[in-house]
Amino acid sequence: MAPLLLLLLLPLLLLLHHLYYRLRFRLPPGPRPLPVVGNLYDIKPVRFRCFADWADTYGPIISVWFGTTLNVVVCNTELAKEVLKEKDQQLADRHRSRSAAKFSRDGQDLIWADYGPHYVKVRKVCTLELFTPKRLEALRPIREDEVSAMVESIYNDCTSPGKSLLVKKYLGAVAFNNITRLAFGKRFVDSEGIMDKQGQEFKAIVSNGLKLGASLAMAEHIPWLRWMFPLDEDAFAKHGARRDNLTREIMEEHTLAREKGGGAQQHFFDALLTLKDKYDLSEDTIIGLLWDMITAGMDTTAISVEWAMAELIKNPRVQQKAQEELDRVIGYERVITELDFSNLPYLQCVAKEALRLHPPTPLMLPHRANSNVKVGGYDIPKGSNVHVNVWAVARDPAVWKNPSEFRPERFLEEDVDMKGHDFRLLPFGAGRRVCPGAQLGINLVTSMIAHLLHHFNWAPPNGISTDDIDMGENPGLVTYMRTPLEAVPTPRLPATLYKRIAVDM
Template structure:
């Protein structure tokens, strides 16, 4: 922070890098000190760290389901070929036109929420839920994994069928309690949209660039979809796949990007 402060004094640089944005909070109306900036930095650092594992886990589960269901992969390729074509790579502005890809992301997060019990909550009052007393101060874990597989609210809940979200638009950022991969309320994941965009981007690039199939001698239905239980849910057996290029060779070279 000292380095950024000195650099801003010397050059008058107004670029809003991560640390610079936090430093603008210091002295704002006389209410914030360097300690407040450090606390904000640590909180945001925790958010970024928490988003790394969960994004990777979500992407792996989604790829496993896509490889396991060739029909889904074919529909994804057809959509991408129509929207993006074969002469460029996918960019973020394409997301809104890739409706089936969005449904695949949503369906994968329904079946495989990366934090199946969410983070612990604490009740701030005595409440009664479905006949059960929950005393004030109780630690509460919400089983979003079970909610998203409840046959009372989902048709064929164990089936990977992205089309269900084309038939009905279901919010997954805390407004529809049937689907809560990011939680809800004041404790909803602050990085929900970033996580959705990252998973969409990773899947989109992987699927647009390659045709994916199980390793030789393995049938799609033989892919191991068992879970490794824990605070976050990894695949017990990491997914293995063979990638076959689909695009012109020049699109596989590293493209310089302005950061």
């Protein structure tokens, strides 16, 4: 009888909950929530577009109820600056879903840690030890090796004129091999494209983690329903053990290699092992940091370059202008390296414009208010989540001329920082939670675009016009293209420049 009575009273209790918030706080406007579910049934699958549409109706700061949790979304440059700079300290905590709490050992990593001594320590490890210019330069041969492997693979598959290729396949291979080599010092795929046992296990762990994270659905947002959808503790425990076993196996390999060969390598796993005592890093934190890097770097690079190539194929004028710069600076007798970037301003603008229009994470991971705070003149109660709609900010017509146009020249006319100092462009976030690996991401995205343009001309498949390229997004935390890009590459350099020279490090 009691459970039935509670079920009958639940809508009334939740209505009173919403009413309490409305009476006590001056909340941002937004669509009217329903009892129990809030606005969950109103949100369209591509959330950042949905929130941008609501901002057109209700204003640039809106309230959206995920079940019983208040989420505030900001959609313009001025409010993004207020959230990420002026009120950053009060909004630097992190909302952790039940799956995120499990994966991160309740915030023992960097991405999911609340702001506090642990976060500051781990952040210091990243900025002062892992992502320094010296280490990024030492790891440059790995990045360039993987990009050259991509070029060779595309060249080998261009077996006949007009043959179209699935671009995502080649970009994904670069992203996978690059992140495993940077993080673990291992290439799980051999020169023939065969993945070894550890690589297969690695991919299975990543896939299973995504599956587990998506399995909780509605109950994540409605605590009263969690008794009906309990966390599968056994599945998460098995996943955690499987992840830890693989990581420890690689850790033991590194320990033995260091004992045999002496000095530390530059890749992140070995660096963390040498820094463990200096920073008092627990094994959970080391493992969490490594998998943060994998999670953040595995797909985002490939996604960014796929969008860039789609825009370049749709805009042949821009493609030709970038190639003219490459031909003038690099020529036809050698391949580009990252050391050439400073002499290729238009190429850098192409990468920047692609990241403006298509940020790989269009909604920042939610910041959680650790105290009551005001944003845009509205109240943000303690415990609420605040999202910055990076996609909308980068298309804010108040600060961008013709914001939907792919026009890299805008960055020649005005230099705009994209590493968190200019709040008009935030592909890597800003403030206390800005991505520490921003420069690494920029280097790899720019390098991939440069090699693809220098080595090949790109056109739509036969019978497809540039207007037919689908520029819609798939729903999700990151913005995969709704229809994976197919394109026809035509080699434009001497055949000798398509051969990968393997780098072993």
